[in-house]
Amino acid sequence: MKRSLENIASQLGLNLDTLERWIRQGKIPVSKKGSMGIYNTSELNRWAEKQRKTSFCSENGSSSQDSDSKEEGKLIDSNSNDDIVGLLLCAALKNGGIFHGVTGNGKHGIIESAVEHIPDYPGKDSKEILLQLMERERLTSTGIGQGVAIPHPRNPIANGFTEPMIVTCFLENEVDFDAIDDLPVFVLFLMLSPTVEIHLNLLSRLSFCLRDRSFMRFIRQHPDKKSFLSRIREMEEKLDNPSGR
């Protein structure tokens, strides 16, 4: 096999300078021709396993990129890298959907009807989700004050759940939710995420928005889906580029 040294270095997770030095010192079964490295794939694989426990997998040059993009695809269907990291909240809200005039009887009832609004995904188990949500509520209320509640399960959802979602429910009537400031709740952000990491990320992004006074005033008006999402998008962009750079 013949491949550029940069390519080999990145496949092996090595610094290019290190790779070149190892070739020069004869510590790696690769020989050099100009800026190309020549090697035998299985031989190099054996070496890599023995030395560094990272295997050098390659039949073609793009295999590593393939696996990368697969991982990213799990998060959100999106093409460019920026979108994925940047607009996580926006995408999750879109996935979950926005619903107006949700009604329910008391805290339990309102969560129950919010669960009904969760869009379908393979392996969905509404009962289980409701159980988990209520269990979390028993711990402490997820009413974080100023009329907002973010019910969520304590553990990430298993069973084929791949994309995070936030179901936004604007309530018909304000409901007492045992919130920390004892104010009744007018909006619910039901948050479901596949991993703890995404959950925390979403939570921090959402709370960033909710800390903003003008945004709070904005959602008190029960905005429609389009303007709500565009406002979120705006906020999120600001979050990613704080100094406008």
Place this chain on the structure above:
Amino acid sequence: METTIFHVFRNTPLGREILLQSLYFCQQTSSSIAVYIPQHVRFLMYYENDVVQVDLDQSYLTDPETAKEHAIELALSMDVEPRFITPKNFTASTLPDIPVDFDFMCCPRSISDLSTKISLGHIGPKVRRIINSARFPILMPSALFKEWESIIVFFGGSDNSIKALKLGLRLSQITGVPLDMFTYSGGGGTQKNKEHFVEVLREAGLEDIVCGNEDQNAKVREWYFFDGGKFEHNLYRVPHNALAVLGAYGHGVVKDVLFGSTMEMIQTILPNTLLIAGPNYVVPHP
């Protein structure tokens, strides 16, 4: 990207011209300079597969008290902050090892013989060995300091001249100085037409950059292409104030002694400052 040029300072008027040339190169390419003021008449350079012992001529040790002062004075006059190299390792007590991880090296035509031998058509054997082993290109300054205002790449279609072309393109990009190309397609029956060279460029993925296309302008200002006349006569067309970039590659058994005939011809005829990329030159990755 930060680049460094390595310079062995000779504390004589000739050395001053050569240092000025290096400094000008630094200024143009916004490189930094690493100056070595020799304390011993010889030093070693350990390359990848060769160790070169450079025996300096005695004039390098002239008046060591003022050497550093002179070098600093010259460098500051050109707004370059010099860095001085003090060898850390010694193979023997009077034989320092000089590191070789530079991006360029400035080398007069002859480093070990007396400076009287510095003339067109003569490249000292040590300098040849350095060119042969070095990973970096060698800046071989003209005898007198002269500012260059364009870059000309000698392109003969070989792998090495592709590397030289890439080097030229990179320099022209950094310095903003226009780039020309010079090609002479052999006299007599071995003539190749321009198409052949364009084809070579295309294979190297440089065609668009050199010839331009609808999206971008050509990075090369002019391509001097000669398919007639004698090579040495055509060299007259090379601008007098151009930095000549060329690849050196020897063939056969004499390759350690002589470079290709083109290279020898150019260094015999052209008094310009030369930038020579040897066979081991590696185009740095951006």
Place this chain on the structure above:
Amino acid sequence: MKKFISWRHPGTISIFRMDDRLLLIGMGIIVGLCSGLAALALNHSLIFMLEFLHDFRHYWWAFLLPAAGAMCSSLFLEKIMNEGAGHGVPEVIYSVSRYGGLIRLRSSISRLVSSCLTIGSGGSAGPEAPVVMSGSAIGSNIAQFFFLNDRQRITLVGCGAAGAVASIFNAPLTGIIFTMEIILGEWSMVNIIPIAVASVAGAELSRTLRGNIIAFESSGSFHIGHPDLFACIGLAMFAALASVLFTRTLRRMHKVSRKVSVPFWVRAAIGGCAVGLLGFMVPEVMGEGYHAIHDMIEGVFKGGIGIVALACLAKILATALTLGWGGSGGIFAPSLVIGSFAGLAYHRLLVFLFPSVMWVSEGCFALLGMAGMMSGILQAPLTGIFLILEITGSYEVMLPLIIVSALSTTMTHYFEPSSFYFKELMEKGQLLRPGTDSRVLADISIREVIEKDCICVRPDMLLREFLYTVQRSTRNYFPVEDQESGQFVGMIRFDQIKPYFFNSVMYDTVIVEQIMDANPDTVHYDDELSEVLNKMDTHGHFSLPVVFNGRFVGMVSKATLLDKYRDELNVQTAHSF
């Protein structure tokens, strides 16, 4: 794909890229033969010089001969070969450990000629170190010619050294062990086989051209009794003392000669003169002195204890004068001579003190003395044992030999913690044996461990803005760069700003410039990692910024370093693919 495999690039043939042992064995034979040839050439020219000059020895001006020889040899080295002087072995070790065994081509011939001039004219030095140097240089240059990589080149350098030693002593085992113990400093299968083959090739060549002679074969065999074994302990002490004395005298002489401000060739001539004058009184000190050893082992050396002791001291002085003042040669042969003198003197002393005990013949003690001296000077007991075994062919002395060698090495170690060859390198911190900490650190360069994913901040940034940056960053270190010039002005560590972190009043009142460390420790590309680590340890840093030409390039941190360090150690200690 362009076919580029040619006979000049055997290392790139795919079968050899995976397993180069066959290639190395093949090359090893060639190198062994070449270096063996070089050794024999030196040996023969020495004999020739000795015979040629023999007729002049009894003239009154004969003491000028070593002077002329030393002068010519130093002039030859300095002016014609342009090579810094030194006796070679440390240079080989240095190049093996730091530059993958790159040795100049000129080294393969220079030491041969110059040491031939020095020793042939009567200077007291040995031909072995020059031969090792030249063998190594031959190996290195053959490797360079075939574009082999560092590891293969080092093996071939070892092959050259082994072939040379094996050939000059007709002692293949010694060749292998000397190379492993002293030149390479590691025992690995991939190395041993080619080196063994080269060693045998060198010895075989010597046998073909010179006949299978054992250098110092004794006529009778030795019967070692119990008292002799006890006496060995004393002998080891004696040998250790002699080797400490020898090492110190050599080094002292070097310093003394430095202080005399005359041209180097005059200096060499002065040393030569002194040796010549010494030679009038004690003729045994001249040349490499193998003749004297022969006599001693045979037990025919005349002279009482006083004369033997005097000869021992005189030889030490003569060698120091020769080498310290600019002659060229090694210490191998002189230390053998000194050792046998010491052994002999000890034997005479024993006989004087305990005349009633049946001691083994004095030849045996001379032999043991050599081993003790060898092991003491080189601090390489195995080399001492095998050398003596092979050059004397006396296997029955094995037990006392081991006792003397081991004890002498240990005792010398108290006074001289490093061997003669390593001492200089140790002082410069250049003894980098494979798999050691210093070697690993010397191999990794800063460029390889640098981390460039730091986010730079401006000095006029508000704390609030800076906190946003902190949020985005994965690192705890933030370099501060001047906006216009891009110059590095300072560093902010995350833990430094913790006090301001929860105080929102500070957000818009404090700027980065006020909280940064304006004068942080920095490192440079050229710095070696051991220095960098030292800097970190003395100031308690975990990361240091790399600054090049006034600009920030990246960070070096201990965490990444550990990663690379482990990789490197793994790779360095794995002996085959």
